[in-house]
Amino acid sequence: MTLDEIFPRVKTQLVDALGADEDDVKLTSRLQADLNAESIDFLDIVFRLEREFGLKIDRNELFPESIFQGDPKLIQNGVLTADGLDELRTKMPYADIAKFEKNPKFELIGDLFTVELITKYIQSKLNQKV
Amino acid sequence: MLLKDQVAIVTGGSRGIGKACVQILAASGAKVAFVYKGSEEAAKALEVEIAAAGGVAKAIQGDVAEPATAERIVAAVLADWGRVDILVNNAGVIRDGLFVRMDAADWHTVLNTNLNGTFSFCKAVSNQMVFKQRSGRIVNISSVAAEHVNAGQTNYAASKGAINAFTRALAVEFGSRNITVNAVAPGFIETDMSEAVRNKAGDIIKKMIPLKRLGKPDDIANAVLFLCSPAAGYVTGQLITVDGGLSLGATVA
Numbered sequence: 193m194t195l196d197e198i199f200p201r202v203k204t205q206l207v208d209a210l211g212a213d214e215d216d217v218k219l220t221s222r223l224q225a226d227l228n229a230e231s232i233d234f235l236d237i238v239f240r241l242e243r244e245f246g247l248k249i250d251r252n253e254l255f256p257e258s259i260f261q262g263d264p265k266l267i268q269n270g271v272l273t274a275d276g277l278d279e280l281r282t283k284m285p286y287a288d289i290a291k292f293e294k295n296p297k298f299e300l301i302g303d304l305f306t307v308e309l310i311t312k313y314i315q316s317k318l319n320q321k322v
Numbered sequence: 323m324l325l326k327d328q329v330a331i332v333t334g335g336s337r338g339i340g341k342a343c344v345q346i347l348a349a350s351g352a353k354v355a356f357v358y359k360g361s362e363e364a365a366k367a368l369e370v371e372i373a374a375a376g377g378v379a380k381a382i383q384g385d386v387a388e389p390a391t392a393e394r395i396v397a398a399v400l401a402d403w404g405r406v407d408i409l410v411n412n413a414g415v416i417r418d419g420l421f422v423r424m425d426a427a428d429w430h431t432v433l434n435t436n437l438n439g440t441f442s443f444c445k446a447v448s449n450q451m452v453f454k455q456r457s458g459r460i461v462n463i464s465s466v467a468a469e470h471v472n473a474g475q476t477n478y479a480a481s482k483g484a485i486n487a488f489t490r491a492l493a494v495e496f497g498s499r500n501i502t503v504n505a506v507a508p509g510f511i512e513t514d515m516s517e518a519v520r521n522k523a524g525d526i527i528k529k530m531i532p533l534k535r536l537g538k539p540d541d542i543a544n545a546v547l548f549l550c551s552p553a554a555g556y557v558t559g560q561l562i563t564v565d566g567g568l569s570l571g572a573t574v575a
Contacts (some may be wrong), residue, residue: 235453
């Protein structure tokens with residue numbers, strides 16, 4: 193399935209989950225900063241995507257928890273370490289790490305979660321299924 | 323009808339405060355499933371009484387202290403009625419005794435029923451309320467004895483104090499889903515649970531209550547109804563004390 197086919201379906205789910213305006217949900221939209229998602233919304237989104245695409249999305253897969261546990265190897269003084277950035281690259285291959293690593297503050301990590309990231313993630317999951 | 327077509331679950335619903343909640347919610351138009359542990363006769367009688375009054379109520383046996391009970395009962399309610407709008411966690415027990423003589427069983431019985439039962443039922447309705455309906459009302463029955471403590475009630479006070487904290491924390495998590503979570507703290511209410519204390523010290527207690535009478539189960543049920551009604555749509559994470567002024571701690575001259 194192409195990204196163009198997947199995006200409208202992701203968009204519908206995000207509009208429903210977040211009560212967002214359809215026009216506001218673009219590939220570049222950040223879930224937290226632009227669409228006002230809060231933590232419970234992320235769970236809601238995962239459940240909806242599972243249903244919409246017939247997928248099983250493991251906890252920790254789309255939104256890796258390791259970084260958020262505060263492991264000192266991965267994060268110190270609110271800034272991700274080199275190991276932390278590697279962890280992100282491994283766990284979130286579709287995230288724009290290149291931009292984030294210029295200023296790898298934990299408080300900015302939410303910006304990685306864009307609509308595009310979700311759409312690409314779904315595509316990779318669907319490809320694995322085939 | 324204030325709660326027309328809504329579905330409610332009330333634990334500990336066959337007697338006392340729970341029974342009054344079942345009656346008032348059913349009279350307000352809700353379909354009420356209520357949980358009872360041992361009082362089958364009272365539960366069946368309440369079913370009949372509600373039906374005769376034109377309401378809908380269903381008694382379901384279960385011990386809320388058993389971890390599997392909540393899931394089973396919520397699944398049954400969803401199968402029959404398709405939704406859960408209101409949850410009233412009322413089931414509670416006391417096992418009073420001075421701490422040095424309190425054995426672990428008395429501690430765990432009270433915590434398992436009062437606190438863990440509340441947890442289990444909140445957990446069991448959460449998926450439905452949070453993700454499917456995006457609406458709901460949860461009312462936990464606490465007690466003034468959480469803050470205005472009595473000797474011999476370390477277990478009970480701990481369970482009710484924990485319910486108060488749990489209520490506030492859950493209200494924060496569920497707020498964005500239009501689910502309110504509140505608690506009601508009854509004072510001395512004329513129920514089976516308070517009978518022993520009333521027999522021993524009823525007159526003394528009355529003197530401590532500015533409104534000069536013990537509470538009735540309906541006094542509590544009315545507060546529960548308010549919290550479940552559209553009128554309380556902007557109230558969450560709160561503890562409403564309904565005790566005739568007992569907890570003011572004043573000496574009534």
